[in-house]
Amino acid sequence: MSGYPKARDIKRLVYFEQFGEIGMAIQRETSLKRWYSRWKQDLIEQHNPEWRDLWDEISK
Numbered sequence: 001m002s003g004y005p006k007a008r009d010i011k012r013l014v015y016f017e018q019f020g021e022i023g024m025a026i027q028r029e030t031s032l033k034r035w036y037s038r039w040k041q042d043l044i045e046q047h048n049p050e051w052r053d054l055w056d057e058i059s060k
Contacts, residue, residue: 012053015044 004010019025032040044051 012051013055013058014048014051014053016054016058 017025017028019028032043035043048054
């Protein structure tokens with residue numbers, strides 16, 4: 001692990017989105033970076049209310 005996750009001691013993947021095109025993914029990431037923390041927390045809780053680690057689900 002390096003960069004952003006390592007600098008912030010991030011250990012779990014609690015939310016992700018998939019896109020068919022890289023441009024759309026970059027656009028969404030840029031948009032989310034502008035959101036308030038509370039909005040991001042609400043987005044996570046809508047999809048993953050227990051804040052489970054989703055890494056195993058996507059790494060298969």
